[in-house]
Amino acid sequence: MPQRAATIVGGGIGGLAAALALHRRGWHVEVLERAPEFTEIGAGISLWPNALHALEVLGLANAVRALGAVENAGGVRDRRGRWLSRTDNAELARRFGHPLVVLHRADLLRVLTEALPADSLRPGSEVSAVRDDGHGLVVDHHGGKGGGPRPDLVVGADGLRSVVRRALWTEAAGPRYAGYTAWRMVTEPLAEPPSEGAATWGRGERFGYTALPGGRMYCFATASLPEGAASGTPEYAELLRRFGSWPDPVPALLAAVPADAVLRHDLYDLPPLPSFVRGRVALLGDAAHAMTPNLGQGACQALEDAVTLAHCLDSTADVAAALRSYDLLRRPRTQAITRRSARLGAIGQLSWPPAVLLRDTAARLTPTRATLRSMTPVLGWTAPGAPVTATKSESKSD
Numbered sequence: 540m541p542q543r544a545a546t547i548v549g550g551g552i553g554g555l556a557a558a559l560a561l562h563r564r565g566w567h568v569e570v571l572e573r574a575p576e577f578t579e580i581g582a583g584i585s586l587w588p589n590a591l592h593a594l595e596v597l598g599l600a601n602a603v604r605a606l607g608a609v610e611n612a613g614g615v616r617d618r619r620g621r622w623l624s625r626t627d628n629a630e631l632a633r634r635f636g637h638p639l640v641v642l643h644r645a646d647l648l649r650v651l652t653e654a655l656p657a658d659s660l661r662p663g664s665e666v667s668a669v670r671d672d673g674h675g676l677v678v679d680h681h682g683g684k685g686g687g688p689r690p691d692l693v694v695g696a697d698g699l700r701s702v703v704r705r706a707l708w709t710e711a712a713g714p715r716y717a718g719y720t721a722w723r724m725v726t727e728p729l730a731e732p733p734s735e736g737a738a739t740w741g742r743g744e745r746f747g748y749t750a751l752p753g754g755r756m757y758c759f760a761t762a763s764l765p766e767g768a769a770s771g772t773p774e775y776a777e778l779l780r781r782f783g784s785w786p787d788p789v790p791a792l793l794a795a796v797p798a799d800a801v802l803r804h805d806l807y808d809l810p811p812l813p814s815f816v817r818g819r820v821a822l823l824g825d826a827a828h829a830m831t832p833n834l835g836q837g838a839c840q841a842l843e844d845a846v847t848l849a850h851c852l853d854s855t856a857d858v859a860a861a862l863r864s865y866d867l868l869r870r871p872r873t874q875a876i877t878r879r880s881a882r883l884g885a886i887g888q889l890s891w892p893p894a895v896l897l898r899d900t901a902a903r904l905t906p907t908r909a910t911l912r913s914m915t916p917v918l919g920w921t922a923p924g925a926p927v928t929a930t931k932s933e934s935k936s937d
Contacts (some may be wrong), residue, residue: 541566542698543858544680546690548666548703550577552584552644553824553841554696555651560849561692563657563904570655571680573665573697577652579644582723582802583757585749586642588635589920590839600637602650607642608750613736613762620739620786623902624910634911635918639711641736641749641757643725647838653831668707669693669820673782674818692858693820694839694848699807701826714807717831718887719743721759722778723802726795728754733788740899742922743890746782746789758792759832763888766805774801806831809882811874815861821848828873833883834917835913840873850923868923877918 543566547554550572558568570577586603594600614625626709632638652660668679675689693701699714734758736749743763748756761783770777775798782789809829815822824841847868851861889895 540892543691543852544689545694546571546676547693547696547822548669549695549697549701549826550574550652550660550662550826551579551696551841552647552651552838554694554847555648555655556593556597556842556845557694557696557823558659559651559654559907560845561852562659563597564849565854566852568655568659570660571664571666572660572662572680573682575663576660577648577660579648580802581643582643582644582759583725583751584647584747584838585835586647587839588631588637588639588641589638590842591637592920592922593839593842595844596924599650599654600750603642603647604640605642606646606650606752608752609638609640609752609814610736611734613639613749614738616737616739617899618739618741618772618785623740623899624754624905626910627907630911633917634915641751643751643757644838650700659809666697666702669695669703669815671818671847691819692852694823695820695826696823698825699809699829700822701822703820703881704812704822706827707820708812708822711812712810714809714829718883719761719763719808719884720768720803720805721761721832723757723759723772723804724800725751726756726758726779727797729756729791729795730754732756733792738783738887739789740895741785742885742895743888744781745887746785748792750787751820756792756795758796761806761884761888762907763890773798774803775799776786778897790878806884810871812879815870816859819858819862821862823848828871828877830873830877830880831884832880833887834880836875836876836880836917841907842937843922844869845874846922846924851923865923872920 545561545566545568550570558570562568587874591600591641615623628638663682664680666680670677676693695701698794732754738747747762748758751757808831815827848865851865855861
């Protein structure tokens with residue numbers, strides 16, 4: 540059978556993981572990324588056990604864990620710094636097979652790009668349209684290097700404002716604003732970094748932190764604000780104004796953040812699509828199911844998407860049939876997690892004092908075992924198929 544070809548639109552975590560999963564199964568892949576290079580800036584990423592199971596399928600779990608930090612414990616605190624709930628990472632690993640690992644997004648992207656053939660990566664390639672010209676799929680793009688063979692499969696992994704989704708899902712609603720904005724930042728190395736991560740819930744505001752390797756901390760904050768609202772002050776000054784008097788260690792963490800290293804983005808999710816596929820085109824990651832970061836599952840679900848897509852395509856030569864299986868496996872799960880993340884965000888952003896008191900009391904009275912049990916539908920995911928660490932042709936030549 541001739542080698543099958545896939546064009547991946549978008550060179551983020553999900554797109555690169557999909558390209559690698561297909562490459563390992565003998566596909567010719569090209570990844571079209573509009574940015575001039577494959578990289579991520581400025582923020583950490585939490586990889587929960589389900590993401591590490593997906594990385595196991597790609598043969599990268601150990602490499603990624605070696606670059607990350609594993610916390611002993613974490614949880615949620617109230618505005619006074621009192622613990623509302625705790626999570627034991629060792630128990631998390633015992634239940635779900637892996638701990639929670641935190642690393643810089645750029646490190647994860649580097650591991651993925653280095654696992655792919657260099658000539659499959661096409662930076663500076665901005666896609667303008669995806670269409671079927673009667674002879675097969677065509678991906679129109681400009682810039683970058685010349686394309687490969689006409690693809691048997693196109694994967695839209697191009698994020699929240701996906702060009703692929705807009706081209707083929709013309710009836711779909713656009714992203715919807717979650718009602719709050721977010722700041723992300725990484726501290727300089729600390730002499731005595733906190734031994735535990737935490738998310739502190741206030742009134743319409745939250746501040747969280749978790750460990751990165753080398754004594755650095757990844758911090759994030761949210762505030763309920765109108766979409767596109769501008770404070771008129773530098774973002775770092777705005778963070779100090781809002782969170783500078785919060786309980787320890789928040790002030791010390793903010794003091795260790797470079798003033799020019801704060802990223803701010805309004806948060807969105809995607810209304811549910813009726814399908815993630817159109818013929819031989821599939822959506823993946825944020826392009827299919829953008830979600831708020833409250834469960835830390837955005838990249839985790841993109842990794843799940845990638846290995847599931849490759850598994851479905853490995854099961855049959857009929858690409859359209861394989862994509863229908865992918866849709867049946869991924870759409871209900873990811874849309875349920877999107878809804879759950881939105882609910883958690885709404886709870887975390889409560890600002891009416893009686894509602895905040897009720898929320899904090901309920902969190903304090905919930906047993907730890909019940910919290911872990913409630914995470915099972917998200918974290919207790921089993922990757923389809925066996926790990927694939929070499930292409931079929933490479934395996935035959937061994």
